[in-house]
Amino acid sequence: MPSHRCGEPSSVGYPVQPPKFVEPAGLYIHIPFCRKKCPYCDFFSISDLSLQPDFVEALLVEIDLKADPALAFDTVYLGGGTPSVLPIDSLQRILSAVRTSIHLLPDTEVTVEVNPGTVTAGQLAAYRQMGINRLNIGAQSFQEANLMFLGRIHTVRQVTDTISWARRAGFDNLGLDLIYGLPQQSLRLWGKDLQQAAGQCVEHLSCYTLTFEPGTKMEADLRQGRVRPPAESLVADMMTLTVERLADAGYQRYEVSNFARSAALRSRHNQKYWLSVPYVGLGPSAHSWLEPERCWNKKDVAAYIGDLAGGRLPIDGRERLERTELITEAVFLGLRTTDGIDGGRFDDRFGVSLEQLFGEVIGRLGAEGLLTFADGRLALTDRGMLLVDAVAAEFVQRV
Ligand code: SF4
Numbered sequence: 001m002p003s004h005r006c007g008e009p010s011s012v013g014y015p016v017q018p019p020k021f022v023e024p025a026g027l028y029i030h031i032p033f034c035r036k037k038c039p040y041c042d043f044f045s046i047s048d049l050s051l052q053p054d055f056v057e058a059l060l061v062e063i064d065l066k067a068d069p070a071l072a073f074d075t076v077y078l079g080g081g082t083p084s085v086l087p088i089d090s091l092q093r094i095l096s097a098v099r100t101s102i103h104l105l106p107d108t109e110v111t112v113e114v115n116p117g118t119v120t121a122g123q124l125a126a127y128r129q130m131g132i133n134r135l136n137i138g139a140q141s142f143q144e145a146n147l148m149f150l151g152r153i154h155t156v157r158q159v160t161d162t163i164s165w166a167r168r169a170g171f172d173n174l175g176l177d178l179i180y181g182l183p184q185q186s187l188r189l190w191g192k193d194l195q196q197a198a199g200q201c202v203e204h205l206s207c208y209t210l211t212f213e214p215g216t217k218m219e220a221d222l223r224q225g226r227v228r229p230p231a232e233s234l235v236a237d238m239m240t241l242t243v244e245r246l247a248d249a250g251y252q253r254y255e256v257s258n259f260a261r262s263a264a265l266r267s268r269h270n271q272k273y274w275l276s277v278p279y280v281g282l283g284p285s286a287h288s289w290l291e292p293e294r295c296w297n298k299k300d301v302a303a304y305i306g307d308l309a310g311g312r313l314p315i316d317g318r319e320r321l322e323r324t325e326l327i328t329e330a331v332f333l334g335l336r337t338t339d340g341i342d343g344g345r346f347d348d349r350f351g352v353s354l355e356q357l358f359g360e361v362i363g364r365l366g367a368e369g370l371l372t373f374a375d376g377r378l379a380l381t382d383r384g385m386l387l388v389d390a391v392a393a394e395f396v397q398r399v
Helices: 049-066 088-101 121-129 144-149 156-169 187-199 217-223 232-248 268-275 301-309 323-334 343-350 354-367 382-386 388-396
Strands: 025-031 073-080 104-114 134-140 174-180 204-209 252-255 258-260 279-282 287-290 293-297 315-320 371-374 377-380
Touching: 025 088, 025 268, 049 088, 049 279, 049 301, 073 088, 073 268, 088 104, 088 121, 104 268, 121 156, 134 156, 156 174, 174 187, 174 232, 187 204, 187 232, 204 232, 232 252, 232 382, 268 323, 279 293, 323 343, 323 388, 343 354, 354 371, 354 377, 354 388, 377 382, 382 388
Parallel strands: 025 073, 025 279, 073 104, 104 134, 134 174, 174 204
Antiparallel strands: 204 258, 252 258, 279 287, 287 293, 293 315, 371 377
């Protein structure tokens, strides 16, 4: 295992045998600004944009401090928040600093999240020019009423404009985010959203269920009876419809909520999270992972800026996972993917096979049609995916 700590660079690389599954790492950069806070969102972001210039200076310092010669990266993901609210020259400076300080492999996937209503055609052309090769567009819905309910600042027209500007700028790898399971949303209307999204012919679709996260305005509305969530059975039907309709349109599911036109068009960056590959997070609230340690940055833009101005890493906390926790995470994350858990890799990591640890539960849930165990891979069926958390919990009881 690497001897240096998560979130802090080593000066000498891997001093002992590197782990067998060392793979290129992912770099995540959290841009903590949004034009307006959406009522359902619990990602860390603020709508006061006045701290942006100081934030960018602080981020440049953090890039420098966290540069780690022991790691090579093949993905960079700018998320948030809304990275597209940053001025073009700020984004340019951030990417130049990354390229100068961090070992990026050839053909690195560089993704930026953009929200319709915060980008222009010229901005997207500049993104392409600066080497960004993938965009993830926060469309959320193709129905104006849904966008209004979700408190989004954009219109459907702005979604389709963003897609056509991106194509014109030369992007050949676009993803759209969609949300379903809204109060009052029918199965038919969700089907219409899926049809419109698939009709855009983008390479990747992420379809998330609306969740009522503690501390959000939407959750307060729920508690006070101002909104009613849809029935669980309707949400399950929506998920089933999603898989069917998107398969008909040529999208293969590869994770509970993620679909791509081919294996090569999956989000290379997000797959690192599900496979426990190392990742380094920069920016307020960003998490870093270097097995067996996770650490995370302060969730406060001013404190983040203050720490870095003083030359200190803005780390808020860290935890070292024990073997049982690592196995629990491997099961929870692996079962979310259609590739499932690779038995050989599991054996290498933990010194025990999936059959030894989970033989009984694999047999039982397999007989119920919730999972398959073939060619050394343990994966959920579509029916199992509907119950992913409950199935994973059955495994975890045996760890
Ligand atoms: S734009 Fe995205 S990150 Fe910003 S508040 Fe809305 S959902 Fe959250």
